[in-house]
Amino acid sequence: MKKLMALMLITLLPLLFVGCATTTITGVWTDESYKQTPIQSVMILGVADNQRNRKIFESVMAAEFEKNGVQAIASSTILGDAEIKEENVLEIAQEKQVQTVLVTRLVGSKQQQVYYPPTRHGVPHSYYRSWNSYYYRMYDYAYTPGYMATYTNVL
Known part of the structure; x- marks a missing residue:
């Protein structure tokens, strides 16, 4: 048994020291031909069963891109209510x-209810001599009732 423990100690002790050693990076490979450029223009393609929801979603998302200086086109303004086909999208x-063509879809939504408990905030006033030692301090209290809030998370 002692020989087995000694053999395990001789085997595992060097592994422990090597495992705790620091790591140094000796080289980094990068693709020289790749040049990262910011997105200049994007076409937003929303996949949805309801055409009205698709148009609303695409127009809102296009407006957000425009706010950030990116030229954005909602596919519903070009394709209308026509069926979305890959060939048509690539051609347009x-x-x-x-x-860039950004294809999005609504995966689902989840409602979450959060309970906020009631709170009480006290604000002390200064010393009043006229109340003698009985009421030398006075507090005002502000109460906030507890309430439930429902949030909808879009996935």
């Missing part, structure tokens, strides 16, 4: 010279 993207 090339015609409009769009750099």
Whole structure:
């Protein structure tokens, strides 16, 4: 038994020291031909069963891109209510010279209820001599009732 323990100690002790050693990076590979450029133009393609929801979603998302200085096109303004096909989208993207096509869909939504308990905040007033030693301090209290809030998380 002692020989087995000694053999395990001789085997595991060097592994412990090597495992706790520091690591140094000796080299880094990067693709020299890749040049990262910011997105200049994007076409937003929302996949949805309801065309009205698709148009609303695409227009809101396009407006957010426009706020950040990116030229954005909602696919519903070009395709209308037509069925979305990959060939049509690629053709329109090339015609409009769009750099990026962003395809999105609604996975689901989840409602979450949160309870906020009631709170009480006290604010002390200064010393009043006229009340003698009985009421030398006075407090005002502000009460906030407890309430429930429902949040909808879009996935």
